[in-house]
Amino acid sequence: MLRGSISAMAGESSVETKLGRFREVDADFIIFKALVIAHVRQRGMRRWTGRVALIDPTTLMARSSKQTYYQEDSALNWVVEPAIGERERLEIDGDGRVARRIDLRGFETVLIR
16 A cells, blocks of 8 residues: 655645555656566566556545556557557657657657666
């Protein structure tokens, strides 16, 4: 379980969500997706579907969701499906860094150095 509390202005909320078997967490930053891919690659898997604890960066509320990660055409191209119909493509370089990211709307982010 992932537990915590959020205090803002005059209110406080407790947050609790269930973690998956491998304890992955995603807070909508690319580093979390890269960490999940590193864990999947370390296990020698080409495809992984599992529960991920999601933390919404705007509200800091947590929930649990199933996500799918799989290799596309090479070992360095990965597709992330955080929800049905959503898809991100991540290209990993030889050092394990995310070199390119293409989101669902077609926006591309490229690591320059």
